Each structure stands twice: as C-alpha cells, then as structure tokens.
Amino acid sequence: MATFSGTRLESINYAALFQFNHLSPKIQGHLRRVYQTLALVVLFAAAGAYAHILYGLGGLSTHLGFIGCTIALALTPREEEGKRWSILMGCGFLQGCSLGELVEYVLHVDPSIVGVAFAGALAVFVCFSASAAMASRRSFLYLGGVLSSALSMMFTMTLAGWLFGASRFVFNLEVYVGLLIFCGFILFDTQLIIEKAAGGDTDYITHALDLFVDFVAIFVRLLIVLLQKNEDKERRERRRKDRR
Structure with a gap:
C-alpha cells in the first residue's frame, strides 16, 4: 500500500495532467475559440x-430547418463570418426545438433526469475531448473509418427498425452502441480539428458544429438510458405493490 502513501500522492504534479505544451499557441487559441462557440x-x-x-x-419543420442551416453554413463563404455565426446559432436553436418534445416528456416523468x-x-x-487534446498528435485519427462504418451500420439498423418494427433489444443496442460510437467521434473530431488548425484551417464555426453534433448525440442517449432506468424502477415498484 506504500504506492498510495501521502508522499507518493504529493509527488504527483496534477497541473501537468492538463498542460497542452505539445500544441502550439495558435492551436490552443483555436481550440479555446471552438469551445467558447460550442x-x-x-x-x-x-x-x-x-x-x-x-x-x-419542434417537429419535422425544425428537423428540416436544422439540415437546411447546416447546408447553408457549408455554402456560405468563410469571409462572411457574422452571417455564418448567425446560421450556427440558428442550427443550435432548431436542434433544441427538435429535442424539445423528448425533453418535455422527460421533464413530466422526472425533471431531475434532464439535469443528470x-x-x-x-x-x-x-x-474525451481533453483526452484527445492531451494525447499524442494523430493517435485517434485511425478511428475515423471504424466509426463511420459503425455509424452506417447503426443507421441501417434504425432504418430497418422503422420499416419492420424494432424489438427493445435492437433499440437498446442502437442506444448503447451509439453512445460508444459518439464517444469515439469526440476523440476523433477533436484531434481532426487540431490537425486542421495545424494545417491552417481555423474555421472555428464548422468545428464547433461538429462537436455540437457529438454532444447532442451523447445527451440524447443518456436521456433515453436514464428514462429507461426510471421506468424499469417504477415497473418493479408496481410489481412489489401488486404482490402485497
């Protein structure tokens, strides 16, 4: 147990765990701008x-509006920064409207779930983003092909579920596998942003959108997981009451 003695713990430089000295000041500044925009x-x-x-x-119109805004953002010249910034905020607002129905339902079930x-x-x-930023350069870029393939498979499963009716097992598989996939995308996208910035691509607006999509995907899946656990707990409690 000597490894965990006070002397050993005091010798650890915790500040060093969050240093980004391997990144140039330009890249560090770009990351700060990306995270602030996000x-x-x-x-x-x-x-x-x-x-x-x-x-x-929220509804179909906001879903389509979000897609339209992402396309408009890609087509708008980078020189028109103010316009692109406004489009990005529009993307966020429309995505929030689209998620509003799910959030509203969860709030009615248990408001604490949304905060958690x-x-x-x-x-x-x-x-995950900090891990990617502190890790060796390009160490997670190999995940791109794997994650894209996994995402395509998950999309195929979702489409099949819509057409033929998905079981709860398939739905849960999509939720939990999707959670892992988008955790991987956070690693990949963060390092890809670093490499793009190193190459001179400092489009912080597009980079913030990429990370926003990852964040929303994680949030939605955590909402569903916690909601399911809450429903399972209530179901067990009802069964106990019925047995009495």
Whole structure:
C-alpha cells in the first residue's frame, strides 16, 4: 500500500495532467475559440428546447430547418463570418426545438433526469475531448473509418427498425452502441480539428458544429438510458405493490 502513501500522492504534479505544451499557441487559441462557440450553441439549443415547451415549435419543420442551416453554413463563404455565426446559432436553436418534445416528456416523468443527463453528457464530452487534446498528435485519427462504418451500420439498423418494427433489444443496442460510437467521434473530431488548425484551417464555426453534433448525440442517449432506468424502477415498484 506504500504506492498510495501521502508522499507518493504529493509527488504527483496534477497541473501537468492538463498542460497542452505539445500544441502550439495558435492551436490552443483555436481550440479555446471552438469551445467558447460550442458553449454558445449549446445555450441556443437550450433556448430552443424551452421555446418548444412554451410554444410547441419542434417537429419535422425544425428537423428540416436544422439540415437546411447546416447546408447553408457549408455554402456560405468563410469571409462572411457574422452571417455564418448567425446560421450556427440558428442550427443550435432548431436542434433544441427538435429535442424539445423528448425533453418535455422527460421533464413530466422526472425533471431531475434532464439535469443528470446534461451533466453526464458534459462530463463525457470534457473527458474525451481533453483526452484527445492531451494525447499524442494523430493517435485517434485511425478511428475515423471504424466509426463511420459503425455509424452506417447503426443507421441501417434504425432504418430497418422503422420499416419492420424494432424489438427493445435492437433499440437498446442502437442506444448503447451509439453512445460508444459518439464517444469515439469526440476523440476523433477533436484531434481532426487540431490537425486542421495545424494545417491552417481555423474555421472555428464548422468545428464547433461538429462537436455540437457529438454532444447532442451523447445527451440524447443518456436521456433515453436514464428514462429507461426510471421506468424499469417504477415497473418493479408496481410489481412489489401488486404482490402485497
């Protein structure tokens, strides 16, 4: 047990765990800008979810609107930074509206689930993105092909479920496997952003959108997992009462 003695613990330089000296100041500055922009997009998404709860804005139109905004963002010249920034915030708001129905339902079941899911998604994102930033350059880029293939398979499973009716096992498989896939995408996208910035691509708006998609995917799946656990708990409690 000497390994965990006070002397050994005091000798650990915890500050060194969060140093990014292997990244140039330019890349570090770009990452800060990406994360700051991402935080604003998440705030706009929260506003969109709240707007749906108040006015029922979410639906097919907001799903299509989000897709349209992402296309518009890709087609808008980078020189028009203000316009692209506004489109990005529109993406966040529309995505929030689209998620509003799920969030509203979960709030009716147990309001604490939303807060726990958000905190969990934030913790997962910070841990994986920081790990990718602190790891050796390009060490996670090999995941790109694997993750894309896995995502294609998951999409095929989802489509088959819509057409033929999916069992709960298949649905849970999509949720949990999807959670792992998007954790991998956080690693991959963070390192890809670093490499793009090193090569001169400092499009922080597009990079923030990439990470936003990852964050939302994690948040939605955590919501579903926690909701299922809550429903299973209530089901067990009802069975116990019925047996009495």
